Amino acid sequence: MQNSQRPRPVGLSLPTGTDPQSIRQRVEAMELLLERSLRIPGINFPIGLDAIVGLVPVLGDVLTAAMGAYIVWEARNLGLPKWKLWRMAGNVAFDSALGFVPLVGDAADLLFRSNTRNLRVIKKHLDKHHPATRVIEG
Numbered sequence: 001m002q003n004s005q006r007p008r009p010v011g012l013s014l015p016t017g018t019d020p021q022s023i024r025q026r027v028e029a030m031e032l033l034l035e036r037s038l039r040i041p042g043i044n045f046p047i048g049l050d051a052i053v054g055l056v057p058v059l060g061d062v063l064t065a066a067m068g069a070y071i072v073w074e075a076r077n078l079g080l081p082k083w084k085l086w087r088m089a090g091n092v093a094f095d096s097a098l099g100f101v102p103l104v105g106d107a108a109d110l111l112f113r114s115n116t117r118n119l120r121v122i123k124k125h126l127d128k129h130h131p132a133t134r135v136i137e138g
Contacts, residue, residue, distance in 0.1 A: 020078060020130040024122070027074050031119040034067055051109040054099050061099035064109075068092040071118050080125050088118045 014029055015022035036046040049067070053060040072088045080088075095114035099105035126133045 018077065020126055021133045023074050023078055024126055024133050024135075027071055027119060027122055030067065030071055031115045034064065034115045035113045036116075045110075047110065050095075050113075050115065051106070054109045055106055057102070058100070061096055061105070064099065065092060065096040068095065068115055068118070071115055071122070075118070075122050075125075078122065078125065079129075080122070084121055084125065088121055091117050 014026050017023075033048060034050040035048040037048045038052075039046055050064045053064055069089075069092055072085060072092060075088055076085055091114035095109070095112055098108040098112065101108075
């Protein structure tokens with residue numbers, strides 16, 4: 001095949017490396033997907049897959065818990081201390097436990113954003129221990 005006939009990848013291209021910068025980009029993309037990928041029209045409130053998939057009883061909550069656990073796994077790969085990993089796992093577990101309660105869990109997904117909290121823990125660690133990964137946000 002010639003270059004012009006090759007299929008192009010659709011969507012976001014994420015790095016596959018194990019360096020802190022690559023991990024940061026993957027975790028930020030996962031948090032965006034789970035917590036802020038869409039906006040509710042009219043009120044301009046951000047929601048993500050965590051709130052949408054969480055509407056599916058049991059399976060949705062299990063799936064979003066697994067995606068949240070991926071963020072904790074990436075944090076482990078970065079070498080975060082065990083107490084921070086336990087804190088992050090607690091955030092995911094609390095969010096998942098709330099999600100199993102009908103209606104209450106769906107509302108809690110909009111208010112308690114465990115993945116955003118976990119991203120904050122990772123960013124703080126990276127900014128301190130790997131300052132070259134800092135991104136100027138504006």
